[in-house]
Amino acid sequence: MVTIRLHNSFNRAKEDFVPLDPDNVRMYVCGPTVYDRAHLGNARPVVVFDVLFRLLRHVYGEGQVTYVRNFTDVDDKINARAAETGRDIRAITDETIEWYHADMDALGALRPTHEPRATEYIGAMIAMISALIDKGHAYEVAGHVLFDVRSYPAYGRLSGRSVDDMIAGARVEVAPYKRDALDFVLWKPSDASLPGWESPWGRGRPGWHIECSAMSYELLGAAFDIHGGGLDLQFPHHENEIAQSCCAYPDAGFARYWLHNEMVQVEGKKMSKSLGNFFTVRDLLEQGFPGEVVRFVMLSTHYRKPMDWTEEKAREAERVLRKWRALIENAGQGEVAAPVLAALADDLNTAGAITALHELAAAGDGAGLKASAGLLGLLGDAQGEWLSGPGVDLSGHAARLAALRADAMQSKDFAPVDALKAALVAAGVEVRMSKAGVELVPGPDFDAAKLEALG
Template sequence: MTGIRLFNTRTRTKEDFVPIDPANVRMYVCGPTVYDRAHLGNARPVVVFDTLFRLLRHVFGADHVTYVRNFTDVDDKINDKAAQTGRPIRDITDETIGWYHADMDALGALRPTHEPRATDYIAQMIAMNETLIQRGHAYAAEGHVLFDVRSFPDYGRLSGRSVDDMIAGARVEVAPFKRDPMDFVLWKPSSDDHPGWDSPWGKGRPGWHIECSAMSFDLLGPAFDIHAGGIDLQFPHHENEIAQSCCAHPGSGFARYWLHNEMLQVEGKKMSKSLGNFFTVRDLLEQGYPGEVIRFVQLSTHYSRPMDWTAAKAEQAEATLRKWRDLIAGVEPSVPSASVVAALADDLNTAGAIAELHRLASEGDRAGLAGSAALLGLLEPSLGAWAEIAGPDAAVSDLIAQLLAARAEARVAKDFARADKLRDGFAAAGVVVKDTAAGAEWTLAPGFDADKLKGLL
């Protein structure tokens, strides 16, 4: 059996992955809060840990891996959207979950084994809160239930900070009912215009952190193998999950291996609406970027490093995938190459695995390329429609050839204004022109618009 090694954030070392039960390997990944479209950064953990899911299924067998990713469908952002739009909360969350599924399906992500909604596990959350109170790790105050951080000596181990350091260096909510500034909310009261459930502490709703602890316990048990998510969740969300889960179930240890993916940038800058470089997955899909191309770019950087989305990377990824798809046309995939499996087994080295795919392609191992790429969720038939329909028809090819000839004539005549107009027209239409010693070569970029070429003759 292939040995897998993973970098465990909690121990800060790369460790051999030894599942608690090889017949039931269990993984939990924190999912989205469903109030709006998933942005490009939200897609990174989906793609990364979908690839880990595929690797685990390959090594241990598809029937021996359980993958849980939740939906947070009770949250103040959802409440705010309901208030702004006048729509029922359930309509908003159902619609958003549908969007999420469509967008992640487009990226080639497999559906997890279970996708629990937080609102279906309120009873389990209340029961866990009661257990924490009984064990002296939580307390009720003014309709709230709060976790007593000082009652868990290991608090801060995941993020590598002491409680006192965190208080000194972080903004924390100070409320009169808290015993300690770092204590966090497990349950809070709800007003009449907010969703709420009956509880021993009055009508209320859960705090964010208790959701994942209750759902993972119900679906995976008190101890499971892997807990994963974005690095932005390491503190406070994952730190709080560990505290409340270990205190509710002493001796369980909760999750044994913690994996965190780094953040995403766009053209070298942090993605933000203020910079105008904020993209949802749907934005990119509607701009003509195939989901498979988005996936390839995401996997081209190791998950532990910041990933930079650029138009140049997407263009190169599309060209590579188109070439590979042409190469494997009509080929029956073989089992994945041992070198690709070894790269993924080495702390999910997707960049190394892609390098191995390039090697297989260069050596003409068409069956090996097809089978190995599938392990990364690439070159699968379900994702290939874009490559089949994106090529130009004869009329478009003839038009581009005429325009390239016109550009060459303008250059010879030193009519630089005309040559520049044609160059800019190609760019606006989505035609990528590359001048070589053998002449001009061209490809079509995502979002190609033939109509923008017609006025250039």
């Protein structure tokens, strides 16, 4: 069996992955808060952990891997959006989940085994909070329940910070009822204008961190294999999850391997609305960037390095994918190439795997290319629809060439026809002219940027 090695954030080292149960490999990844469209940064962990999901299924078997990614559908951002728009909270969250599914499907991501909504597990959260109070790790005050950070001596190990350093450097919520500045909310009261559930501490709603601890426990158990998410979640969210879960179930150990993907940049700069370089996945799709192209760009950088989205990279990815798709068009059944599998097994080295895919293409191994690319979620049959999609509409150029040809038949001056034909060929378009008319087909070297220059 292939040995998978993963960089464990908890131990700050690359380790052999040894599941607790090879017949039931379990992974939890923090999902979105559902009040708005997913942006490019939200999409990176989806793509990264989708590749890990595919790799685990390839090594251990499709039926032997359980992947959980949650939806946070109770949150103050959602409440604010409901107050701002006058819409029902459930309508907002249902709509946003539909958007999320459509956008992540477009990126070729498989649906996780379970996609729990936080509101479906309020009872489990209340039970865990009660257990933490009973064990002396949480306290009730002023209608709130807070986790006592000082009660868990290992707090800070994941992020590598001491409690005192965190207090000195962190922006923490100031509240007079806290015993310690770093204590965090497990439960908070809700007035009549806010969503709430009955609990031993009155009508209220959960804090953010407790939901993942409760849902992972219910769906994966007190101990499971992998916990993942963006690097921005390492502190405080994942640190708090560890504290809650390890205090509630001290003999279990919670997650054994922690993986964190780095952040996303756009054209070399941090993605920011103030800089005008903030993109949702839907923005990119509507701008004509196919989901498979977006995925390819993301996978071209190792997940633990910042990923820089540039239009140049996207155009190059489109050119490569067109070439590869032409190569596999009549390919038979192949097997995943050993260099591709080895690269992915080495801490998800997707960049190395793509290099190996280039080598398969250069060797003309269409069958091996298709099978190997499939392990990265590329070159699937359903993903190829963009090749004839609205982003590659050549009908206007075909009509223009046909008109020039008709004029040339009268004037006998074919120079304009030859010039346009040469420009189209230079853009990677196959020009097919016959008595029946003009047909333009994007070739493997199609370059949309060159086509746009033709007007």
